[in-house]
Every structure is written in C-alpha cells, then in structure tokens.
Amino acid sequence: MNTFFRPLPLAAWLASFGSIALLICHVAGISTMHALLLPVALPCSLVILAVWWFSSSKGDRFLTERLRLGFVGGLWGTVGYDAVRVPLHLMGLNPFPPIRAYGMWVSGLDHATPWTDLAGFTYHISNGITFGWIYALLMTGRHWGWGVLWGLGLEAMAVITPFGELFGLRAFSQTVIIAFVAHLFYGYPLGRVCQDRKTRGWGVSLPASGTAILALAAWFVLAWQPVAAYPELGDRMIRIGPAAIYPGVRDVHLPAGAALSLSNETDRELKARLRSTKEGHHGTGVEIVLPPKAVTAHSLPAAGLYQLAVPGEPWRSVWVFAWDR
Structure with a gap:
C-alpha cells in the first residue's frame, strides 16, 4: 500500500x-x-x-x-x-x-x-x-x-x-x-x-x-573569519535612540575585554540588555542602565557573539563579535 x-x-x-x-x-x-x-x-x-x-x-x-x-x-x-x-x-x-x-x-x-x-x-x-x-x-x-x-x-x-x-x-x-x-x-x-x-x-x-x-x-x-590586523572601530561607539540602534545594520567586531561605548541619545533612561548567544534564551543577559544623554562604557568579559538590544523598544538589535586577543 x-x-x-x-x-x-x-x-x-x-x-x-x-x-x-x-x-x-x-x-x-x-x-x-x-x-x-x-x-x-x-x-x-x-x-x-x-x-x-x-x-x-x-x-x-x-x-x-x-x-x-x-x-x-x-x-x-x-x-x-x-x-x-x-x-x-x-x-x-x-x-x-x-x-x-x-x-x-x-x-x-x-x-x-x-x-x-x-x-x-x-x-x-x-x-x-x-x-x-x-x-x-x-x-x-x-x-x-x-x-x-x-x-x-x-x-x-x-x-x-x-x-x-x-x-x-x-x-x-x-x-x-x-x-x-x-x-x-x-x-x-x-x-x-x-x-x-x-x-x-x-x-x-x-x-x-x-x-x-x-x-x-x-x-x-x-x-x-577576522583576518590578521582586523580593522577595529574608531571609537567602538554604539548609538542608541531616539529611533533606532546604530550601527544597526552591521556587526561590531572588537577584541575580547575591550569596552563598548553606549551612547543614549534619548532624553530618558534606557535599560539595554547585552546577551551572549551561548545563553540562548531571549530573556537572559546583563542589564545595562543608560542615563539620558550620556555615554556608558561596558566591557565584554570574554570572546563570543553578543546581542545588544533595548527590550520594549521597536529597534533592531546590534550584534557584537568579540574575538580572542
């Protein structure tokens, strides 16, 4: 049959x-x-x-x-x-x-x-x-x-x-x-x-x-794959708000341990979430409080692929790839 x-x-x-x-x-x-x-x-x-x-x-x-x-x-x-x-x-x-x-x-x-x-x-x-x-x-x-x-x-x-x-x-x-x-x-x-x-x-x-x-x-x-002498971002700055996360259409590459500069360009406090993809679940990650109109530095603890987003905001997230020094 x-x-x-x-x-x-x-x-x-x-x-x-x-x-x-x-x-x-x-x-x-x-x-x-x-x-x-x-x-x-x-x-x-x-x-x-x-x-x-x-x-x-x-x-x-x-x-x-x-x-x-x-x-x-x-x-x-x-x-x-x-x-x-x-x-x-x-x-x-x-x-x-x-x-x-x-x-x-x-x-x-x-x-x-x-x-x-x-x-x-x-x-x-x-x-x-x-x-x-x-x-x-x-x-x-x-x-x-x-x-x-x-x-x-x-x-x-x-x-x-x-x-x-x-x-x-x-x-x-x-x-x-x-x-x-x-x-x-x-x-x-x-x-x-x-x-x-x-x-x-x-x-x-x-x-x-x-x-x-x-x-x-x-x-x-x-x-x-990152090549030898991979070009690093000039200021490693990610601008957040008022209508999107920039650079929101490219991966950010930098060495593990380096600090990201997160610029809150809105007039209100934002709570960003930085999540390692190893954790997987969308509810996990580290919360970073971003004061209004201020720049906050945050170091990536280890090599890996990270996602930076602002929960509750209709903005595309940024992907950050940190490689071993």
Whole structure:
C-alpha cells in the first residue's frame, strides 16, 4: 500500500522534526542544543537513514522517491535561500548571525571559530533538508506553489515564536522582508523538484547538490573569519535612540575585554540588555542602565557573539563579535 499512513513514512516524517526541535528547545529555554545533540538529533538521524536503507532495499518506490526528492529539493532550496542573502552580506548588512549562533550553541562554546561556523552552517543545512523531507513526504506531486507557501509558513512561524524576538525579526521591517523573500527562494526549488518528481535535467543530481553545498560552506566559513590586523572601530561607539540602534545594520567586531561605548541619545533612561548567544534564551543577559544623554562604557568579559538590544523598544538589535586577543 503506497500511502503516507504507514509506519515507515510516519517514522521518517516524525524524525525529520528532530533537527528543528533542538533550536526550538534552545530558544524556549527548555534545554541547550549541545545537550540535545546526542539524545535527540542522533537518534532521529539514524531513524531516517534506517528507513531510507530499508525502503530502498525492499523496493518501496513511494518512500524512497520522496526521501530523495526532499533531500535534493531541501538542499537546493537552502542554496537559493542563502544565495539571496550573500549580496546583502557583501554589502555590509547583517543576514547571517543566526548561523554563527547555531554553531556556538551546537558546540557548547562561548566563542566563534571556523569550526563552530562550519558546525552552524551544517546545522543550517540539516534544517533545510529536514524541512524538505517534511514537505516531500506529504506533498510530492503537488503544484510548486505549495512549496512556496511552505517556505513562507516557515518564516511566519519564525517571526511569531521566541526565535523572532531573539533575532529581532519583529522589530525591523527590512529584516522581515528580507527573510520572507529568502524563503520564497527556498520554497520554489523545493516545490519544483517535488512537483516534477525528478532530480535530473535541472542539474540537481545528488553529486551536483553536494558540490554546491560544499562550495557554499567554504565561502561561508572563509568570508566570516577576522583576518590578521582586523580593522577595529574608531571609537567602538554604539548609538542608541531616539529611533533606532546604530550601527544597526552591521556587526561590531572588537577584541575580547575591550569596552563598548553606549551612547543614549534619548532624553530618558534606557535599560539595554547585552546577551551572549551561548545563553540562548531571549530573556537572559546583563542589564545595562543608560542615563539620558550620556555615554556608558561596558566591557565584554570574554570572546563570543553578543546581542545588544533595548527590550520594549521597536529597534533592531546590534550584534557584537568579540574575538580572542
């Protein structure tokens, strides 16, 4: 019986939620991604591999086709999703902080390295693939428009959940627009691959998919690393208010232990929150009281990726990357 409602397809579909479950639990403050890696992510991965091997060996075309289409469609959807954001990264905008944070959370480290960046990118790819399986197991053969709706629905969920608060998606309209446009370019390739039920002719064979992902991963890791004599900000000043946080569209890079100058340009006292991404949950962090029309210095205690925001204000947060001296 070729139907979704069988033990093996259901097992693969449920196991596909294992990857995103790590992030949901982390941002909700339930547990950390590092702690859940072995007890959750590993068993789910093994279940999917076992189901794929068993269905292939038994000639279950219904299931093997959907797993193959979801894998390739999810990979190329992720390539499309990231390709939209690469020009924004090169322009100095700030579309990739979540991936760097994923790497630190998965690794359990409080600072970023090329290896944690690669771990974050790998986790990012795993989400793209598993979302592809969730879609393909149910929607293979449907019009590609359903794939676009799936991509947009994923972003809508990101905005309304704690993830949206954590990464400032609700506070800055430009960020939300970019995120939804990027998810269009995730959903369309996934929808087309699953609609056409083929992974050749488009140049999206498994070897081509792997090559594209490796090239994208290499670019990502190399492009993010501070180089020797990394240029430091002149005064390391972050201006807060009266209508935004500046510089609010670029990462701030400085050595660990260096002091940030936080300038409150409003006529009222503000309470900023500086949070290390290792802590994860959006309610954590250090509160910094900023007197009106004054400059406050605050030292970063250690290397890592930090988020500076003003809770209650509709302003985009600033990401601060401190590296080891």
